Amino acid sequence: MVYRFIDDNKNIFGLRWLCNKFGISPNCYYNYKKGAKRKYHERLAHIFELIKYVYYNNNRVIGYRAMRIFIKRYGYEVSNTTMHKYMNKELNLCAVIMHSKPGYKAGKKNKIFDNLLNENFTVNCKNKVWCTDFTYMRQPNGKFRYNCSIIDLYDRSAVASLNSDYINTDLAINTLKTALEKENYPKVILHSDQGVQFTSWEFVNFCKDNNITQS
Secondary structure, rough: OHHHHHHHHHHOOOOHHHHHHOOOOHHHHHHHHHHHHHHHHHHHHHHHHHEEEEEEEOOOOOOOHHHHHEEEEEOOOHHHHHHHHHHHHHOOOOOOOOOOOOOOOOOOOOOOOOOOOOOOOOOOOOOOEEEEEEEEEEEOOOOEEEEEEEEEOOOOOEEEEEEOOOOOOHHHHHHHHHHHOOOOOOOOOOOOOOHHHHHHHHHHHHHHHHEEEEO
């Protein structure tokens, strides 16, 4: 408390005068300042490590406002302004904006197929029934990649899997073409959710040309 009082009032009364009044040598005061500075930097280094830990373990989507709440749970009270300075200026960490899932205009289905499986997903041999579907994959930068995969219902193994920046008929055809080439063009039933990519004119014709029965 004495050292803090001296530190707060040294510009008004003078350092040596205050030290003399409290019976403290200037060297003791300077040692106190060195210790306080060391503790400050140790505290700051710990806060920086916590910020980086929280940031990278939350897919880099934590902004300075949310980060302030996280750091407070570790016992450090930091203002929004200070946290913004720590993240954006000191550590160069900016929250990645996660865009909402992109939509697309649903095209008109060319044909609707009968559900040949009728919820019976048990198959007694390989390359008899394949299932296909799309998957959305969010990247660290917030953008999306799309995956089209085909699995064999016999053993649930992946026959083909391709990625693209676009979810379209081309991705569906290229995935099926890869699967057919890999398995030497078997005559199979292809089951899908009958989305527009799988019922488009191009995809239906591709299946017909390769003796694929759609379901």
